[in-house]
Amino acid sequence: MKKRSLIEGTIICLLGVLSLTSCSNNTNSIKMKGSDTEVNLAVNLAENFTKLDPTFSIAISGGGSGLGITSLMNGQADIANSSRPLSEEEKQQFKDLNIAIKTVVFAEDATAFVVHKDLPLDEIDTETLSKILSGEIKNWSEITEFKYPINIYGRQSSSGTHSFVKKKLKIEFTNAAKEMTGNAQILEGVKADKTGIGYVGAGYVAHDPSASQGVKILKIKDKEELGAISPLDQSAINAGTYFFQRPLYQFILADSWEKVRPFINFERSESGRQLISDHGYYILENQKNEI
Incomplete structure (x- = not known):
């Protein structure tokens, strides 16, 4: 929210070290796509995470929850940010493609x-x-x-x-x-x-x-x-009395889980939770600190 210069839908490579000039496909490179509701928060989380672990690079883009989920199916993303759950049709598509995913609910909006x-x-x-x-x-x-x-x-x-x-x-x-x-x-x-x-x-x-x-x-x-x-x-x-409140999801390729887990754990740390709160989102009280 505070980074108004960030344009929604624009891919942003967050590089952990100055010598890196692009997002790579190595084991410490994460691609995240999806919800415009979550994109600025995701950028801020990624920036702070890569300060703690400069071996990581995280590329982030918006475009909508549907685009993020489709990108996950097409192997173009490790994480799909989504402001809605998967539809029954999408669940069947993942099943038909034999793609296993994990679901993280990291905040409420x-x-x-x-x-x-x-x-x-x-x-x-x-x-x-x-x-x-x-x-x-x-x-x-x-x-x-x-x-x-x-x-x-x-x-x-x-x-x-x-x-x-x-x-x-x-x-x-x-x-x-x-x-x-x-x-x-x-x-x-x-x-x-x-x-x-x-x-x-x-x-x-x-x-x-x-x-x-x-x-x-x-x-x-x-x-x-x-x-x-x-x-x-x-x-x-x-x-839970506001009519239009909802959980925010991150759908993650099971094959990418091990490399993504340090970032997810950062989201669930005290620092990550504070960033989520600072962006105007609400912390889930039953959220575990580490997975």
């Missing part, structure tokens, strides 16, 4: 819904949100005094966040929804559009004032007795 800072709306219930994203409600005048058509800024179908929101609300997105490539593009779209609404990883905006400047993070109401809850409310996340 919340999806935040954002609108332009000048929109007269601070909270929204899940029923109304469903109607907006599915296209049933098309104008802000139906829920506010703001008389403008609603512009939706979402993600491509390969995005784990797209799938997550769709499944949680049990909807099909309207064809009018704009398909953006990542969190940064969605935020920039909403900042420039007073009629816009979009969804991003809460961790992406939680600890970076420049990311959230110009937008408003909506509180979400699902159950009347709980009231409207912010995705930035740590106590609500710990209690």
Whole structure:
């Protein structure tokens, strides 16, 4: 979140020693692809890990959870970062390809819904949100005094966040929804559009004032007795009461497990857990420190 110069989807080689000029295929070289929700956190974790062990190089790219999982199937990645679980179809594909994988859940995330800072709306219930994203409600005048058509800024179908929101609300997105490539593009779209609404990883905006400047993070109401809850409310996340919270996954090739394990152990160390927390994500209390 603090490294706003990092462009989502761009491959970044994190080199452990200055003499190295590219990511290699040796036993201390890891390729990680997938979720845009996780990419900046993964970069920060990798940078700090390679400071501790400069024999490692880690190449990281985003592009969406689906791309990361496909890359794992194609042998183009050791780790697929994913903001959603594997689909039944993907599980069968791995089985058909005789590819064994291991699954690590290393943090929890919340999806935040954002609108332009000048929109007269601070909270929204899940029923109304469903109607907006599915296209049933098309104008802000139906829920506010703001008389403008609603512009939706979402993600491509390969995005784990797209799938997550769709499944949680049990909807099909309207064809009018704009398909953006990542969190940064969605935020920039909403900042420039007073009629816009979009969804991003809460961790992406939680600890970076420049990311959230110009937008408003909506509180979400699902159950009347709980009231409207912010995705930035740590106590609500710990209690599991925020509607759009989810685990973050790393799917790892079983054949790559031994070389990847030192990095996974770093994620689960006190230093790694602190970095995860600093990025606005939530630590799993039952997470083991070492595997």
